[in-house]
Amino acid sequence: MTRRKSECTDSTVLKRVYLLIGLLFVLAVVVAVLLLRHTRDQERLYDRIGNYHAPMIYYTDKLDAALELIEHSLQHSGKAREETHLIPTLQNPAYTIGSYLQAIQKLNGGTDFPEAENALHRLQREVGNLIGILNNLSTETGNSKPASLPALIKSVQFRTRQLNRLHVNASAKLRQNSSNRPSVILPC
Amino acid sequence: MIFNSRIKRYLSAHQTIQAFRRLLWFGLLLLSVQLPVFAGQADAAGKHLRFGVLPDSARDFIEARYAPLLQYIKQETGINIQMVVPENYQKLLQLFKDKKIDLAFFGGYIFIQAQQQADARPLAMRDIDLHFSSVFLVRADNDRQKLREFKGSTLAFGSRLSTSGHLMPRYFLNERGIDPETFFAEVRYSGSHDQTAYWVRDGKVDLGAANSVVIRKMFRDGILNGNEVRILWETPVYTDYVLAVQPDLDPNLQSRLLDSLLALSPLVREQRRILDNLGAGGFLPASDADFAGLRQIFARLPLELQ
Structure with missing residues (x-):
């Protein structure tokens, strides 16, 4: 009777040990999956910031600065040489803004950011018009520039700033999301 | 034997009812969770x-x-x-x-x-x-040129909750060491920018703080006349x-x-x-x-x- 009782207790303990091991195993798997998912999400987030938003912000800043220079040099184009020699000018404005636009277009952000996609389309359209006018301007003799040029430059500049701010805001939001997530590395 | 089969039949019927009940509860639960989503979709469609x-x-x-x-x-x-x-x-x-x-x-x-x-x-x-700004308005025939010269005069802000009609003008006054409540004889709140401009024009107050865009549009549209009201000072820009x-x-x-x-x-x-x-x-x-x-x-x- 005593032996049977002891056998019974042994088997119950053993069962509990197996159950505990099983539970620990399941828990370890769950933790591993969660960690993996967290790391992947973080990676994806940093990838999005580093390979999409940050270069987009960089190139739109550059484009904005180039447009500023074009506007500046156009404003002073009628003035005497001694007045304008200190003003930095772009050697080939159409090429410069075209190359920045190309760099921007190469950055692929997927389809989950429709505002930025549409803002880029609007920018492309207006930069295209501007490049057309600038190319005609450089081939034409004389100093006549279309009356619409300053307004078009301003508009392209504004479109550039819109795109820039969309990416600055989206990037800030992602950083915020990232900092809101619990850190994987536990403090010692 | 008959008894056993009855019990089995009873149990099977009972289980079916229970399963049906569970399904019903689950469905109701799902519906209650989904309702706000459906409402949102309807709103979006509308x-x-x-x-x-x-x-x-x-x-x-x-x-x-x-x-x-x-x-x-x-x-x-x-x-x-x-x-x-x-x-x-x-x-x-x-x-x-x-x-x-x-x-x-x-x-x-x-x-x-x-x-x-x-x-x-x-x-x-x-x-x-x-790059927003506020303006301080005075009557055009008022020959004082600086804010400090208005000590003891009457001042009008717009609404108490207005940024350009109250908060920022007050902030810039404070920056210049002017506490409106002690510097001016009276501080009044007109409720809106255009009302502030009218109060200045009609001589109800000596000085008025208002939104620069609204005031400039009033000048442009001929609602305000440069012979009656002028801008004394424009604040630095803010958002x-x-x-x-x-x-x-x-x-x-x-x-x-x-x-x-x-x-x-x-x-x-x-x-x-x-x-x-x-x-x-x-x-x-x-x-x-x-x-x-x-x-x-x-x-x-x-x-x-x-």
Whole structure:
């Protein structure tokens, strides 16, 4: 009777040990999956910031600065040489803004950011018009520039700033999301 | 044997009923979880939004300012927007807190309050809102040239909750060591920018602080005459107005709204009219960071003004 009782207790303990091991195993798997998912999400987030938003912000800043220079040099184009020699000018404005636009277009952000996609389309359209006018301007003799040029430059500049701010805001939001997530590395 | 089979039949029937009951409960639970989602979808399909605006000028002036914009948004997105003009700034904040409006065009000061109290989310702002300013108005025949010369005079602010009509002019006065309540003989609140200008014109107050865009538009439209009122001083620039939305507004609607606003171009004649009405050159995406400076000023305000 005593032996049977002891056998019974042994088997119950053993069962509990197996159950505990099983539970620990399941828990370890769950933790591993969660960690993996967290790391992947973080990676994806940093990838999005580093390979999409940050270069987009960089190139739109550059484009904005180039447009500023074009506007500046156009404003002073009628003035005497001694007045304008200190003003930095772009050697080939159409090429410069075209190359920045190309760099921007190469950055692929997927389809989950429709505002930025549409803002880029609007920018492309207006930069295209501007490049057309600038190319005609450089081939034409004389100093006549279309009356619409300053307004078009301003508009392209504004479109550039819109795109820039969309990416600055989206990037800030992602950083915020990232900092809101619990850190994987536990403090010692 | 017969008894056993009866029990089995009974148990099987009982289990079926129980399973059916569970299924019913599960279905009800699922439905209750899904109901708000369905409601949101219906709302999105109906595309009807309520848009609150600051009552910073006369009602007909406000309606004329925003009506073309709302018409344009409807054309571009199919979203029908109903304009709500409350009696005062406080009421606009209350309507937003009570979720009786879906989006609002706030001044910076009231936006920070809406953000703190109702989690308002910035969506878009006009280009001019990043470089906004206030003006101090005096009668044209008043020959005093500096603010300090107005000691002991009467001053009018706009609404107590107005950024450009109260908070920022007060802040810049404080920066110059002027405490309005002790420096001036009397400080009054007109309730709106145009009213402040009328009070100055009619000699009800000696000095008035108001929104520079509204005042310049009044001069342009001939509502104010340069022979009657002049600008004494213009403040440095700061961030002001913003179009903010409820935190739970459908992201798809937010995206479409933002996109339609960003698309507005002064190069297109009809759109230039819309932008001119708003005193803007275009719209930019807005963010919390744009209001960091204003938030600091707000935090330094005396408690009764917060």
